[in-house]
Structures are given as structure tokens and as C-alpha cells.
Amino acid sequence: MPLGGTEEIGMNFNLYGLGAPEKHDWLIIDMGITFGDDSTPGVEVIVPDPSFIAEKREKLLGIILTHGHEDHLGAVPYLWDRLRCPIYATPFTAELLRGKLKVNGHLSEIEIVEVPLRGHFTVGPFSLELITLTHSMPEPNAIVIRTPLGSIFHTGDWKFDPEPVVGDISDEAALAALGDEGVLACIGDSTNIFVDGNSGSESSLLENMTKLIGKSTGKVAVTCFASNVARIKTIFNAATANDRAVALVGRSLWRINSAARNTGYLVDLPPFLEAGEAKNIPSNEILYICTGSQGEARAALSSIASGNNREVTFGQGDTVIFSSRIIPGNELSIGRLQNKLIQIGVDVISEHNEYIHVSGHPAREELIKMYQLIRPQIAIPVHGEPRHLVKHVALAKDCQVPETVLVKNGSMVKLGSGPATIIDEVSVGRFSAEGTRLHRLTGKVVKDRSRIIYNGVVVLTLILDKKGGIVGLPKLTTHALMDDDEVTYMVEILTDKIKEAFKGLSPEKLQDDDVVQETARITVRKSLRETHAKRPLVTIHVVRI
Ligand SMILES: [Zn+2]
Numbered sequence: 001m002p003l004g005g006t007e008e009i010g011m012n013f014n015l016y017g018l019g020a021p022e023k024h025d026w027l028i029i030d031m032g033i034t035f036g037d038d039s040t041p042g043v044e045v046i047v048p049d050p051s052f053i054a055e056k057r058e059k060l061l062g063i064i065l066t067h068g069h070e071d072h073l074g075a076v077p078y079l080w081d082r083l084r085c086p087i088y089a090t091p092f093t094a095e096l097l098r099g100k101l102k103v104n105g106h107l108s109e110i111e112i113v114e115v116p117l118r119g120h121f122t123v124g125p126f127s128l129e130l131i132t133l134t135h136s137m138p139e140p141n142a143i144v145i146r147t148p149l150g151s152i153f154h155t156g157d158w159k160f161d162p163e164p165v166v167g168d169i170s171d172e173a174a175l176a177a178l179g180d181e182g183v184l185a186c187i188g189d190s191t192n193i194f195v196d197g198n199s200g201s202e203s204s205l206l207e208n209m210t211k212l213i214g215k216s217t218g219k220v221a222v223t224c225f226a227s228n229v230a231r232i233k234t235i236f237n238a239a240t241a242n243d244r245a246v247a248l249v250g251r252s253l254w255r256i257n258s259a260a261r262n263t264g265y266l267v268d269l270p271p272f273l274e275a276g277e278a279k280n281i282p283s284n285e286i287l288y289i290c291t292g293s294q295g296e297a298r299a300a301l302s303s304i305a306s307g308n309n310r311e312v313t314f315g316q317g318d319t320v321i322f323s324s325r326i327i328p329g330n331e332l333s334i335g336r337l338q339n340k341l342i343q344i345g346v347d348v349i350s351e352h353n354e355y356i357h358v359s360g361h362p363a364r365e366e367l368i369k370m371y372q373l374i375r376p377q378i379a380i381p382v383h384g385e386p387r388h389l390v391k392h393v394a395l396a397k398d399c400q401v402p403e404t405v406l407v408k409n410g411s412m413v414k415l416g417s418g419p420a421t422i423i424d425e426v427s428v429g430r431f432s433a434e435g436t437r438l439h440r441l442t443g444k445v446v447k448d449r450s451r452i453i454y455n456g457v458v459v460l461t462l463i464l465d466k467k468g469g470i471v472g473l474p475k476l477t478t479h480a481l482m483d484d485d486e487v488t489y490m491v492e493i494l495t496d497k498i499k500e501a502f503k504g505l506s507p508e509k510l511q512d513d514d515v516v517q518e519t520a521r522i523t524v525r526k527s528l529r530e531t532h533a534k535r536p537l538v539t540i541h542v543v544r545i
């Protein structure tokens with residue numbers, strides 16, 4: 001049962017239960033976040049509502065993390081408190097998680113069980129095996145769950161990359177052996193279901209990257225996802241081939257760099273330079289790897305483009321390469337960033353005009369190959385929006401998978417005896433994670449925020465005598481609705497209207513604060529809708545003297 005990740009690409013949260021009905025032992029695979037967008041102003045990090053499993057937490061045996069991307073482990077710091085069970089991860093993922101938890105102050109409480117790549121281990125009645133795959137970050141693992149009713153193959157995020165640059169290649173022998181042994185159900189990545197052919201190998205980027213850097217006579221910056229350790233190595237190799245030293249700019253790059261080196265990746269590379277150390281290196285002998293490929297306002301590349309980076313300045317004759325894809329929804333922010341760079345004379349190279357990025361997810365040929373290797377009885381697409389999942393179901397059918405199930409968040413699928421069927425739809429939801437607080441996206445806090453952003457705020461304090469007469473002039477405060485000088489005459493107009501409305505109230509009602517407040521609130525709202533064409537959030541305070 002997914003609680004997240006099947007109505008979006010992001011926020012993956014999958015539950016597996018085993019045993020007699022109502023007495024299941026439970027496992028969670030992945031606990032990720034997603035991000036807010038224009039429809040959720042003020043919301044940055046979104047996590048799934050874990051209530052279903054939190055209520056059964058004495059039967060929750062563990063959380064298994066397939067890999068270290070935010071959409072797979074980012075929710076651990078926010079949700080673990082409600083679940084309180086051990087977390088299983090391979091060394092690099094565990095190292096990233098420890099880094100996150102240290103910031104969050106949770107590190108000492110949480111039991112993190114490090115499991116080796118290709119590890120076999122058991123958690124309660126679940127017999128688990130990790131199968132190494134390839135992806136856009138080190139240590140992507142598929143998880144095999146062997147049960148008396150059959151084996152589940154949960155792919156996690158993956159692709160087939162014959163030369164991943166960092167880490168091992170996909171363990172096709174293990175996949176074929178699993179196929180021979182028999183797979184009941186495959187729960188798999190749908191991200192690139194609309195992409196024909198193959199995703200392309202990380203190793204295939206080096207040649208063009210080297211050529212592009214070679215053409216530049218000024219400074220070069222390459223921006224990519226910080227977690228893409230193989231890409232960092234590709235960029236390093238392309239820079240070295242052009243006799244350029246490499247500096248990292250951006251906190252998350254340094255964080256990933258240290259997690260990678262602590263767990264045996266990138267150790268064949270010399271240490272990267274800090275941006276400050278690179279200041280005196282001639283322009284044509286330095287390359288910066290920067291955060292901010294999605295136009296994030298607080299990342300390194302944005303500060304460089306606005307001339308606000310203390311260590312790195314770019315201008316005429318310099319080059320910036322965007323070695324990443326545009327995440328849907330980020331087109332505008334990336335466009336703004338690229339415009340800024342172009343306006344200061346920088347040459348901008350992106351996926352649109354050059355071959356400088358490969359995806360970490362399987363295109364259709366790779367999905368077909370996977371189904372041929374593991375030959376599942378049932379395919380359940382996850383890691384996608386509804387349009388991806390539907391398309392993935394069709395592909396699985398074309399691959400002769402006998403059964404497919406189209407799920408959404410909250411769909412509980414019964415596997416193991418008889419045909420796979422959705423037997424329940426449990427209630428799901430999402431929270432905006434803010435500090436130590438979780439606010440339901442459909443709740444008052446988040447809804448008020450949209451209201452305030454689009455309509456402004458009004459606070460009016462009425463001073464009333466015991467009989468309900470208005471004493472003096474009320475105090476009016478507004479935000480994002482009118483200028484200060486307008487407030488001084490609007491307060492008089494509003495007071496007249498409230499006095500008028502109060503005439504319709506009986507003497508008893510005028511002594512009831514709730515009635516008075518609501519009458520004033522409705523009057524103010526109606527009046528401002530007429531004069532300002534807005535529906536502000538109106539708060540009325542009543543003080544009796
Ligand atoms: Zn991933």
C-alpha cells in the first residue's frame with residue numbers, strides 16, 4: 001500500500017504487511033518528501049500523512065531505504081517520531097541520513113542498521129535481499145521481499161547503465177536468477193515511461209562535456225544535482241582533461257562530497273577546492289561545480305548570476321553548463337536564472353542544445369528488459385503521476401505480465417492468494433513540514449496562507465460600551481490590501497457600516513461578543529469586497545469597557 005508516490009513523482013512511502021488480516025507485521029519502504037508549488041504558497045516541504053501506520057506502530061518492524069534521494073528518505077526527520085522503529089540502509093544512504101539527522105537533533109535516538117550492498121537480512125517474518133541497480137546517485141537498491149506467499153520485487157529508482165562511472169553496474173545475474181526463482185509482484189518506477197529507447201549511460205557524457213569545456217576561454221561553471229556523485233566525477237574528468245582545477249560551490253555539494261568520500265566513493269579524486277581557494281587561479285584554469293540547477297533562489301548559481309556571491313564572479317566570456325534536467329514546475333525559475341546569466345554576458349549551455357545530461361530512470365526499452373528478466377506474475381507501477389502509472393500498466397501488459405494493478409495513494413492491494421485486488425482505500429493526506437510542526441495541507445494554517453497572499457489581512461479592534469455602542473474610533477490594521485493613508489478614511493467608512501449593521505441587532509445580541517464579532521466581520525468583508533474586490537482574512541477584536 002502506497003501512502004505517497006503514486007499520485008506524484010516524489011514523497012515515496014510504501015507499506016508491506018504480512019500475516020493474518022488485522023494482525024499484519026509491517027515494513028515501510030522509503031519515506032520521502034515532495035515540494036510545494038504555486039498551488040501551495042508558503043509551503044516548501046511536503047510529507048505524506050503516516051497516520052495509517054502510526055496507529056499500528058507496535059506492529060511496524062522497520063523502515064527500509066532504497067537509496068538516498070530526498071523523495072525516498074527526506075521525510076525521516078519529520079515522521080520518524082510518530083513511527084519509532086529501526087531504519088535499514090546501505091552505507092552511503094545511511095551516511096546521508098546521519099548527516100540529515102544530526103542537523104535535526106534526532107541522531108542519537110534512531111537506530112540505523114547498515115546493511116551491505118547485495119545484503120540478505122531478515123526483519124521479523126520478512127526475508128529481504130538487496131539487488132544492486134544503477135541510478136543517478138550511488139547505491140540504488142531494489143528490494144526483494146521473500147514471503148511464504150511469494151516474492152515481491154520493489155525496484156526503487158533505477159536504470160540499466162552499463163558504465164555508471166561511480167558504483168557497480170546493475171546485477172543482471174541476480175535479476176535473472178530471481179526471475180527463474182519466480183516473482184509474484186513487481187512494484188516499479190514509472191518516471192520515464194513516456195521516454196522511448198534507453199536512458200543513456202553516464203559514461204557517454206564525458207566526451208561532449210570535455211569538448212564544451214575546451215571551447216571556453218573564460219571561467220566555466222557546471223551545475224548539476226548535488227547528489228549525482230557520478231556526474232561530479234564526469235565533470236571533474238572533463239575539467240582535468242582541459243587542465244582546469246575544480247572547486248565546489250554550495251553547501252549540499254560539500255555535504256554529498258563528504259558522505260561519498262566517507263563511504264569509499266570519489267576517493268580516487270584529489271580534494272576539491274573551496275571557492276575561496278580558487279580566487280587567484282586564472283579564468284581558463286578553473287571550473288566550478290555549483291548547486292542551483294533548478295533556479296533555486298538560495299543556491300550558489302543564483303547568487304553568482306546576481307553578482308552576490310562573495311567568492312565567485314562571472315561575466316562576459318564565461319560559460320555555465322546546466323548538466324541536469326528541468327524538473328516540471330521549475331521552468332520559470334530556471335528561465336529567470338538563465339536570463340540573468342545571459343544578461344551579464346555568460347554563455348549558457350543546457351540540455352536543450354547539447355548532450356550533457358542522462359536521466360537516472362529507466363526508459364521504455366529498459367523497462368521491457370527488466371520485465372523480461374524478472375517475469376513477474378503481477379505488475380504494480382508506482383513512482384509516477386496517474387498518467388505515468390496508466391502508461392506503465394499498458395507497457396507491463398505488452399510485456400505479457402499476466403496481472404496489473406493501477407493504484408493510488410491509500411490503495412491496499414492483496415497479493416498472494418488468488419488474483420491481486422485492491423481490498424481497501426485508506427485515508428491519506430499530506431502535511432507541510434515547517435520546523436517541528438506538521439500542518440495538514442487542507443487545514444486552516446495552510447489555507448489561510450493562500451487567502452492572505454491573494455487577499456490580504458484586516459484586523460479591526462472595536463471598543464464597545466456595555467450596551468454595544470461603539471466608543472471612539474476602532475483601530476484598523478491591514479496588510480497587503482491598502483496604503484496607510486487609505487486606512488485612516490476606510491476606518492470611518494467601515495465604522496459607519498458596522499454601526500448600521502448593529503442597528504439590526506437586539507439589545508441582548510449586542511451584549512453577546514460572538515454575535516457582535518461575526519456581524520462586524522461580515523460587514524467588513526462585504527464592504528471590502530465592494531470597494532477593493534478582495535476577500536481578505538478579517539479578524540475582529542471586541543473590547544468592552
Ligand atoms: Zn532516486
Ligand SMILES: [Zn+2]
Pocket residue numbers: 010069071072157383
Ligand atoms: Zn525517486
